[in-house]
């Protein structure tokens with residue numbers, strides 16, 4: 001199956017997901033908040049957080065109770081409140097209030113794994129990385145592009161088979177595709193532009 005053709009077909013029906021923030025520290029913190037949370041909830045909570053705490057300094061000096069109150073609608077809010085305050089403090093202390101543009105340095109921050117680092121590097125610093133979240137992992141396995149058990153394995157396999165020119169956009173495209181068509185439960189194979197080439201298309205389509 002040709003990845004160029006797959007991307008081309010998805011692009012015809014899907015608008016890529018856009019992160020609603022431009023400043024790297026906001027992209028970083030909202031991505032940490034998004035871990036194991038729904039996009040809609042993360043968006044709402046991030047907006048509330050940045051309205052009340054409009055810069056890194058204010059987050060670094062925030063009371064933990066107050067951060068927890070704001071983050072309460074998302075999962076693991078206590079852990080995330082501690083993490084984002086720590087991230088703000090580290091960025092101020094070690095990086096002059098900037099977000100580092102290196103994967104190694106990003107992954108030294110609390111709560112930042114390879115997916116979060118890849119999103120920050122590709123969205124904020126225009127670097128070629130494939131951010132593999134649950135949508136990218138599920139869809140590329142359903143399409144038979146990879147055969148993997150974990151997002152980390154998926155990232156490695158995709159880097160071998162996907163042309164570098166597509167790396168940055170793969171996440172934003174597949175996130176929206178996964179929310180609207182190739183959904184986790186009951187994927188909408190009937191309206192999917194890939195249903196003639198996808199090995200996981202519903203059996204009813206193949207009759």
Ligand code: SF4
Nearest residue numbers: 182187189192195198
């Ligand atoms: S045909 Fe179905 S399973 Fe395959 S990519 Fe489309 S929605 Fe997903």
